[in-house]
Amino acid sequence: MYLIGIDVGGMSIKGGIVDKLDGKIIEQYSIPTNAYSKEYSISEDISKVIDYLIVKTGIKFDQILGIGIGQPGSVDSERGIIRYANNLSVENVPVVAELQEKYSVPIYINNDANCAALGEYVFGAGRGYKDIVFITLGTGVGSGIIIDGKLFEGRSSAGAEAGHMVIHVNGEPCSCGRKGCWEAYASASALIRQTKAMMDAHPESLMHKFAQEEGKVSGKTAFRAAKVGDEAAQLVVDTYINYISEGLINMANIFRPDAILIGGGISNEKEYLTKPLQRLMDSTSFGGAFNPKVIVKTASLQNDAGILGAAALIIEE
């Protein structure tokens, strides 16, 4: 049997047909995301991707267990509605009802970070655990929470916004309107800001050389320079990892899950990131050795996280 996973993003709508047994994507397709106006329908675009995949693979709908959709922004998963997604200009769109008119298989939609958490739980680094906190370090800081094998979303799917947990009262401004959110310190965007500030103060730093090579300051600049012994870069990396740890340990103290998985662009640093985070977690989380250990791991699905996470919605339901 097969699952269809749809990953709606700011740049493209990607879809894939997934073999339920081994979690392999057997075919995928993507189209650019349009700027949705009132005349334009996001459901029609999703539908184009689905139809392409069905025609291309020749798989019949009686072999498809369902369609899962991962969507940035605020999603009412129970009612199948996209409440809002700033960068897509959609508001209160009943996507599931619209698609259900065309397809008779079960259709689910959820927030993309929730999908990614579920994807790791079903197909990735979260297999074998019951309780997981998934954190994605990208443009923002997203989170997905699995409690006892079920996605925890809060009322009307409006919880699990750990990126908007203040870790520094009156600190850096956040896109959500608060000051000092975890996202404003631990996202890739925050790391770039921290890197630039340190570069300004240290014209001798190797970070300038790496940034020149890359054509810009990126989330990798400080990590690359730190790895070859640049002191200023090491300070950026240590401070950044500490900011990540503060939020991770907060989540451990609140949820005490089996594992916290780190995804998103920054997670490509793998053990260079997770080793110090694990050390800080072990030394600083509440109750110390009296309490069960929380494992810090890199998420494993990477580029497939969007499609597999959306497909995992069908298995969870």
Place this chain on the structure above:
Amino acid sequence: MYLIGIDVGGMSIKGGIVDKLDGKIIEQYSIPTNAYSKEYSISEDISKVIDYLIVKTGIKFDQILGIGIGQPGSVDSERGIIRYANNLSVENVPVVAELQEKYSVPIYINNDANCAALGEYVFGAGRGYKDIVFITLGTGVGSGIIIDGKLFEGRSSAGAEAGHMVIHVNGEPCSCGRKGCWEAYASASALIRQTKAMMDAHPESLMHKFAQEEGKVSGKTAFRAAKVGDEAAQLVVDTYINYISEGLINMANIFRPDAILIGGGISNEKEYLTKPLQRLMDSTSFGGAFNPKVIVKTASLQNDAGILGAAALIIEE
């Protein structure tokens, strides 16, 4: 039918027999808490309280649905073990197994803040809601979380420690070893520290007069002076309420519950506290008006919270 609730504290072990129907405590009794040594048994003390209540009321054990115990510190509720409670010098005590040798009714134990949350849910201000975050503002900041009518404790009951969520990176030292925990800003102890600092800077403040009357600086000093127009006191109160709100809004963004209930000594300020907190919650929590409102309310069980919360464990199970 009746419930027995036992509230173990640093000063006393209180117990009560509760009528399941109306949640009224029909009889209560307390003995001072002993400094437990290896030769001494906390189970024996709990047992004294239970036996007194049974003899005094003449209620037979076939009318008792169970015994619930609320205990400060770290409790493994599944295995019925007190892992540790610093101020009671107990460590890895299998209280439930010990008491079960004597009593054949079901016996449950849980952390006191978890019990208080459950008590409010079953008997108090949380009735009618499904998802609640309960916060107690006392010597520390405790929390209890109800998700879909069930206590959420994290793995091995080691979660729900929201007081040890950092809200100010590298901030005030906390008893848990971290710096900047919510508890270090929003507890009654923190308020007293903040009040004293402001009093030192403002010898003209009415806070001095109120503190003299009370014989000490307390959690009430700043509130009392602010209510009669003292500017320095108003600044203490506003700042303190803001600290409370930062953690509350974090919990709303993570859990998006129906309601957040405030208990503990400071909650006696009632609407003077909850009104500004509600305003900050509405204006600042994630998603604004797009997301369902989180109600901020004062907990209602007050002095009975310990016994009723412990008794509520029996109903939940």
